[in-house]
Amino acid sequence: MNTGHQKQLNTPLGIWLMVATTFVFAVQDGLSRHLAGEYNVMMVVMVRYWFFAAFVVTIAGRKPGGLRAAMQTELPGMQIFRGLLLAAEINVMVLAFVYLGLVESHAVFACYPLLIAALSGPILGERVGWRRWAAIGVGFVGVLIILQPSGGVFSPYAVIPLVSALMFALYGLLTRYVGRVDSATTSFFYTGVAGAVLATAVGLWFWEPMTPPDWGWMATLCITGALGHYLLIRCYEVAEASAVQPFAYLQLVFASAMGVMLFGETVRLNVALGAGLIVAAGLFTLWRARKVG
Template identity: 70%
Template sequence: MTSAYVMKESNARLGIMLMVATTFVFAMQDGISRHLAGEYNVLMVVMIRYWFFAAFVTAVAARKAGGVRAAAATRQPWLQSFRAVLLVAEICVAIWGFTILGLVESHAVFACYPLLIAALSGPVLGESVGWRRWTAIGVGFLGIVIILEPGFGVFQPAAIIPLVSALMFALYGLLTRYAARKDSAATSFFWTGTVGMVAMTAVGAWYWEPMTGGDWMWMGLLCLTGAGGHFLLIKTYEVAEASVVQPFAYFQLVFASVMGVILFDEVIRANVAVGASIIVAAGLFTFWRERQAR
């Protein structure tokens, strides 16, 4: 066994562990967001979170070659700005969904975003999507139907919120790929944090509410988990290929569901468990097919 192969296997294991740690930190972030957004306006919570996020991305950019000026340099400012605004809007929609549906059902539906990326990669990026992946996409949406139960009782329109969030996040992911054709990851990361902060401040400042001392502690932890999660994600992609670690991102669904049950007394209904399992299975298949195609 060659040393290069051993190193590659070691990096894959490290990358997987980092991805699992990343999903746990992001699940903590979602749980804290659910708590704070239940007490205060969602827009204010996201605005404060983005202040810290912008400071974080600026600090990261300053430490790299060329500093902030190099990170900010782009030939596609409108695309980068749209990406940033789209992501901050998606975060607001997702947290709003947490307060209405809870973590379990929101994450169960949101887990379909890789399928949406696969479905939209053709019209947005011009990539080829074969019949196997289209079949997996169809099966995944069957899982969503099972979760939403449109034919049983009174259908709750609020159940569409995490689906809209997933669609927005999928489009953000595709636009990030598109932006990567001309800009570095550091540039996209910088624009995501800074433009998102400016946009969120312009909206969230109108909804300021005084916070208690205890909730300021939770807000501080929210900011730390946001920055920590992104730091872990950066390290994950530094040591391992995305195709190896991406399937393990589904652990966020597991961690968030556990937090929803233990901390917020949510219940995992049978149809949600079945539907989420179908969505995850379909998503894992699309990851596998993409890796095979490459």
């Protein structure tokens, strides 16, 4: 009996873990929106990253070989760049929450799997067939419906979550790229540590005192960040990524519900329609990728 690297799959548990992950990340987005509305975004992200880096170092330290093994990488430049890119992306997305709200930010950001599919050819050398290209096209029609560039109500702020989605897609592709030679622990280590260095280098310039209640919210934000990543790691340990990935779209649903209930946001018809197209296109590209690959 092989007890080594044989992975025991439990897809139903994986799906529930992904649902829990998306809910925790949606709570984190709501907390980020509240805090970044009161304080500088860079400072909020910096404090969040301190906790995240401590969590990453703790996880790495408990793995075989400890921190020394986690730090060993074949692609140090690429790993550091990935970490910096994610920290910058989080700042951009939290800015989107402040200017656009949770509903519209998440509706636009939902296109990132389509961007990953579109860029996987030039960056990873993967083949993307005409059906997936058609789905990518449909998804971007959805983005245009949300943005309404010709409707006279186009807000330049709407570009912020689109930039964030592009950055996150690039981060996802680079994570896949380094994953060919480095372990998941190594990638996770550099994500937290490199990101914390950048977040601190920028965030310290924007430090402002916080009220005691907001320190409570900040502590909750830090805990949800670590919990979300822990749940995600567990999710990918017990189930194939392709089986649980469709459920990642629930973050759009949970975050939109929070936007409506807690922040008084509204879901405009064009946003609902556009988001529906993006999610449908994203689910189709996932299905095709699973069928082809």
